[in-house]
Amino acid sequence: MSMTVEAVPGQKLYRAVVDALRARDRDRPLRRMQLLPAERVLCELLDVSRTTLRKAIADLVAEGVLFHRHGAGTFIHRARPRVDQPSSRLTSFTEDMRLRGLEASSRELERGVFLPTPEEATMLGAGSERTRVPPRPFATR
Numbered sequence: 001m002s003m004t005v006e007a008v009p010g011q012k013l014y015r016a017v018v019d020a021l022r023a024r025d026r027d028r029p030l031r032r033m034q035l036l037p038a039e040r041v042l043c044e045l046l047d048v049s050r051t052t053l054r055k056a057i058a059d060l061v062a063e064g065v066l067f068h069r070h071g072a073g074t075f076i077h078r079a080r081p082r083v084d085q086p087s088s089r090l091t092s093f094t095e096d097m098r099l100r101g102l103e104a105s106s107r108e109l110e111r112g113v114f115l116p117t118p119e120e121a122t123m124l125g126a127g128s129e130r131t132r133v134p135p136r137p138f139a140t141r
Helices: 013-027 039-046 051-064 093-101 118-124
Strands: 066-069 072-075
Touching: 013 051, 039 051, 039 118
Parallel strands: none
Antiparallel strands: 066 072
């Protein structure tokens, strides 16, 4: 990935770095949460100073393209596609996910009949001698 960056007349060098990083991402998209190379490596690849690179990265972080975690590095931050819909139209979770290009699914984690924990029994008003909580009859007036 050898990319020398040159600013056009009237353009700040850090903006040329931002444009170069965006162009590289368009040509070979990076995965969401992918770690960018170290600053030193990027500086050598782009042939720019650390100050210039840091300013470019700060701009991309401010735009939400990247995010920086102190001590861990700088990561790609791909926002999930956002779907705006009028509040007058109610849709299901499955339909919302389909509009975002995702597929909703479910899976069973565990199935069985279990005794309630002491905290659950207290919340349900069940004594320790009961294993099931019978349904309460409807109140009549």
